[in-house]
Amino acid sequence: MNNPITDSYPPIMGTWKRLYILVLLVHALVLLLFIFLTFFY
Amino acid sequence: MHVVDWVVLSATILFIVVYGMWKTRKRDSVEHYLMGDRDLKWWTIGLSIMATQASGITFLSTPGQAYESGMGFVQFYIGLPIAMIVLSVFFLPIFYNLKVYTAYEYLEQRFDVKTRTFTAILFLIQRGLAVGLTIYAPSIILAKILDWNLAATNLAMGGIVIAYTVIGGSKAVSETQQQQMTIILIGLFVALMVVIWKLPQGVSFGDSVKVASQLGKMNIIDFTFDPKARYNFWSGILGGTFLFISYFGTDQSQVQRYLSGKTLTESRLGLLFNGILKVPMQFTVLFVGMMVFVFYQFNSSPLHFNSDNIRRLMDSPYAEQYSTLQSRHQEVFEQKRAGIYDMIAAERGQNAEQLQEAKTKVEGLLAEDNSLRKEAAQLVKANTPEAETKDTDYVFITFVMNHLPVGIIGLLIAVIFAAAMSSIAAEINALATTSVMDIYRRLIVSDAADTHYFRASVYFTIFWGLVALGFAGLASLFDNLIQAINIIGSLFYGVILGIFLVAFFFRKVRSNAVFYAAVLSELCIIGLFVADKWGYLQLGFLWLNLIGPALVIGLSMLLQQIFSHGGEEEIKKAQEL
Incomplete structure (x- = not known):
């Protein structure tokens, strides 16, 4: 039976997957910059 | 304030408001009024989300916080990009498929009307109480420093917002937020440039950052695991992530911003835009505060900033x-x-x-x-x-008033106004939407014509606007009221999030189990808070955002086990659904 409540988790794939990874990578770089400024600057 | 600053301030605010009102002047249905035609592009959604979160106090308090205790506050935001991805993957598709007006509407389809109403009421209490402070907190500081009349400042800030929110509805809120956020980003950049330009001759930007670093102001990341500490890496990445999933996924003032998107893709991109920009923006606000600290190492500061x-x-x-x-x-x-x-x-x-x-x-x-x-x-x-x-809230505004050039002062006061107005507008708009959709239309008058609900939406917007102004007025009379309101607000987020997490991820849990689990969890959270206040335990408040959902999930699964004995038919029905 089709139900929008239970059938609404689309698999994370393709362009979206790459975009989410890109956001996480940018965030990781920002955190690395913070770590550098805190401990090595 | 110099006449040029008055001109810059008034022209900026007037332009934003008149433009917003003119662009959204023809609203005649509930869908138009509350959801703004659902036609927003991703950059408008992203700016609108950021503008809703950034309040006037963000630009008054945050630099002062960096001045006083360094840049560590940025850790509060490090869970935010993760939260944006979680929302984009799990929450948005469901809200879009169901074409809901409010996040709480989904809870009735998943559970029942009492869970929807309970959650909507928690939101109305929390947000309804806090909206007055969104006006009052920046007003009191501006009034004191600029020697303005407090009631007039409240009225100017709140009155203008009520006018354009009532006239243009949700679309006016988003349109003005786009302009407001642009002004905020320009103002922030200008403030940063001016504070660097103000460094004495012979002292470079690099020198000043080194000095700040040597004096402990660049302590951005703290890996020490200390549940008592308010801001460290762990509370930010764990508590902060939950707080932001909760705030952006279940607080109608944010949900309404991205539900007005043209498509699911536009809304998702809007959230990710916020995920990328928010941390650098907060870093910049704090950095400005840190540079003000450096500035006052070379220039005499007041002994007390108020x-x-x-x-x-x-x-x-x-x-x-x-x-x-x-x-x-x-x-x-x-x-x-x-x-x-x-x-x-x-x-x-x-x-x-x-x-x-x-x-x-x-x-x-x-x-x-x-x-x-x-x-x-x-x-x-x-x-x-x-x-x-x-007096830390007064540090930045004192620096602005005493050391910035004429014209820039007007621009930065406009930034504070713009930030305050953008939050107030989104909050009033969300309160009206929840009141009409989750309470009035669902429980009181359910079969009237569209024009009836359109008028009700306008009246509820006026009502919440007046409530906000009323609380802002009362706040000046009772100091403790502010503290109480802040506390009450922060106690509900975790439980609201818990209800939504059960709805999304725990398919076997049904309505009664989640409802009673939520009520019990809310009581536990209040108990923990009281224990902390009375000194029986020490707990940073961010952890409540983690404990709240954990309690709701744990208790609802336990209660479901108890309720499901003899209730196989209900479970079967639920699984079919």
């Missing part, structure tokens, strides 16, 4: 004592400045021994200066017992 307190003190018998402290503060400043020049010279010459010596001297002088500031605060308290002695 000039209203000082005015009263100077008309009192404590004036002489204050003047003595002020003279000592000036001597300390001059010695400290010399010490800082020594630090810069040692740093440039890479002379570690000389650097350590100068640093120890400056740290000693900073400690002495801090104790002078505390003594000044005690004098303020002795003279006016009800006065607020914490």
